Amino acid sequence: MEMRIDHHTCIGSGQCTLTAPAVFTQDDDGYAMLVPEGARTANPRQVTQAALSCPVQAITVGNAPPGA
Template sequence: MRITVDTGRCVGAGQCVLNAPAVFDQDHDGVVEVHDPAAAAADPEAVALAATLCPSAAITVHRD
Protein backbone atom coordinates (compact mmCIF):
# COMPACT_ATOMS: atom_id res chain seq x y z
CA MET A 1 0.00 0.00 0.00
CA ARG A 2 1.26 3.44 -0.94
CA ILE A 3 -0.35 6.70 0.15
CA THR A 4 -0.07 10.02 -1.63
CA VAL A 5 -1.50 13.33 -0.51
CA ASP A 6 -2.20 16.46 -2.50
CA THR A 7 -1.45 19.18 0.03
CA GLY A 8 -2.78 21.82 -2.35
CA ARG A 9 -6.25 20.25 -2.19
CA CYS A 10 -6.32 19.71 1.57
CA VAL A 11 -8.84 21.88 3.44
CA GLY A 12 -7.73 20.82 6.92
CA ALA A 13 -10.92 18.99 7.91
CA GLY A 14 -8.88 16.46 9.91
CA GLN A 15 -10.89 13.35 9.01
CA CYS A 16 -7.63 11.61 8.12
CA VAL A 17 -6.15 12.17 11.57
CA LEU A 18 -9.38 11.17 13.32
CA ASN A 19 -9.62 7.89 11.41
CA ALA A 20 -5.96 6.89 11.07
CA PRO A 21 -3.91 8.86 13.61
CA ALA A 22 -0.94 6.49 13.39
CA VAL A 23 -0.63 7.26 9.68
CA PHE A 24 -1.71 10.88 9.22
CA ASP A 25 -0.94 14.16 10.93
CA GLN A 26 -1.53 17.83 10.18
CA ASP A 27 1.08 20.55 9.95
CA HIS A 28 0.80 23.89 11.77
CA ASP A 29 -1.62 25.12 9.08
CA GLY A 30 -3.83 22.03 9.37
CA VAL A 31 -2.64 20.50 6.08
CA VAL A 32 -2.42 16.72 5.88
CA GLU A 33 0.92 14.97 6.20
CA VAL A 34 1.70 11.27 6.00
CA HIS A 35 3.18 10.80 9.45
CA ASP A 36 4.07 7.10 9.24
CA PRO A 37 3.36 5.31 5.95
CA ALA A 38 4.52 1.98 7.41
CA ALA A 39 1.68 2.11 9.94
CA ALA A 40 -0.85 1.85 7.10
CA ALA A 41 -0.17 -1.87 6.78
CA ALA A 42 -1.42 -2.41 10.33
CA ASP A 43 -4.85 -0.89 9.63
CA PRO A 44 -5.54 -0.56 5.91
CA GLU A 45 -9.28 -0.21 6.52
CA ALA A 46 -8.75 2.95 8.59
CA VAL A 47 -6.51 4.41 5.89
CA ALA A 48 -9.10 3.64 3.22
CA LEU A 49 -11.82 5.21 5.36
CA ALA A 50 -9.72 8.32 5.90
CA ALA A 51 -9.27 8.67 2.14
CA THR A 52 -12.98 8.15 1.52
CA LEU A 53 -14.04 10.68 4.15
CA CYS A 54 -11.60 13.36 3.00
CA PRO A 55 -13.90 16.15 1.77
CA SER A 56 -11.34 17.46 -0.71
CA ALA A 57 -10.17 14.05 -1.98
CA ALA A 58 -6.59 14.99 -1.07
CA ILE A 59 -5.64 11.43 -0.09
CA THR A 60 -5.08 8.62 -2.57
CA VAL A 61 -4.45 5.05 -1.54
CA HIS A 62 -2.57 2.96 -4.07
CA ARG A 63 -2.82 -0.78 -3.54
CA ASP A 64 0.40 -1.86 -5.25
Protein backbone atom coordinates (compact mmCIF):
# COMPACT_ATOMS: atom_id res chain seq x y z
CA MET A 1 0.00 0.00 0.00
CA GLU A 2 1.33 3.38 -0.97
CA MET A 3 0.33 6.50 0.95
CA ARG A 4 1.26 10.09 0.26
CA ILE A 5 0.62 13.28 2.16
CA ASP A 6 0.56 16.57 0.29
CA HIS A 7 2.37 18.73 2.83
CA HIS A 8 1.38 21.90 0.98
CA THR A 9 -2.29 21.04 1.43
CA CYS A 10 -2.26 19.58 4.96
CA ILE A 11 -3.73 21.91 7.59
CA GLY A 12 -2.88 19.73 10.60
CA SER A 13 -6.45 18.82 11.60
CA GLY A 14 -5.20 15.48 12.98
CA GLN A 15 -8.10 13.41 11.67
CA CYS A 16 -5.72 10.95 10.03
CA THR A 17 -3.82 10.50 13.28
CA LEU A 18 -7.03 9.87 15.20
CA THR A 19 -8.29 7.39 12.59
CA ALA A 20 -5.07 5.44 11.93
CA PRO A 21 -2.53 6.20 14.69
CA ALA A 22 -0.30 3.27 13.70
CA VAL A 23 0.20 4.83 10.27
CA PHE A 24 -0.05 8.61 10.73
CA THR A 25 1.43 10.97 13.28
CA GLN A 26 2.00 14.70 13.49
CA ASP A 27 5.27 16.60 13.33
CA ASP A 28 6.32 19.30 15.80
CA ASP A 29 4.22 21.85 13.90
CA GLY A 30 1.12 19.64 13.96
CA TYR A 31 1.18 18.56 10.32
CA ALA A 32 0.62 14.97 9.22
CA MET A 33 3.45 12.60 8.55
CA LEU A 34 3.75 8.86 8.10
CA VAL A 35 4.88 6.66 10.96
CA PRO A 36 8.10 4.89 9.92
CA GLU A 37 7.22 1.32 8.90
CA GLY A 38 3.54 2.11 9.43
CA ALA A 39 2.70 1.07 5.88
CA ARG A 40 3.83 -2.48 6.57
CA THR A 41 1.29 -3.01 9.32
CA ALA A 42 -1.38 -0.74 7.89
CA ASN A 43 -4.96 -1.90 7.85
CA PRO A 44 -6.07 -0.89 4.32
CA ARG A 45 -9.60 -0.10 5.43
CA GLN A 46 -8.36 2.10 8.28
CA VAL A 47 -5.93 3.94 5.99
CA THR A 48 -8.67 4.56 3.44
CA GLN A 49 -10.93 5.88 6.18
CA ALA A 50 -8.13 8.17 7.40
CA ALA A 51 -7.67 9.55 3.89
CA LEU A 52 -11.41 10.14 3.57
CA SER A 53 -11.51 11.88 6.96
CA CYS A 54 -8.97 14.50 5.88
CA PRO A 55 -10.93 17.75 5.49
CA VAL A 56 -8.62 19.02 2.74
CA GLN A 57 -7.97 15.65 1.05
CA ALA A 58 -4.21 15.88 1.54
CA ILE A 59 -3.79 12.08 1.71
CA THR A 60 -3.76 9.80 -1.32
CA VAL A 61 -3.78 6.03 -1.06
CA GLY A 62 -2.92 3.53 -3.75
CA ASN A 63 -1.39 0.16 -4.36
CA ALA A 64 2.36 -0.13 -4.35
CA PRO A 65 3.88 -1.77 -7.42
CA PRO A 66 4.78 -5.45 -6.95
CA GLY A 67 8.14 -5.90 -5.27
CA ALA A 68 8.12 -2.38 -3.81
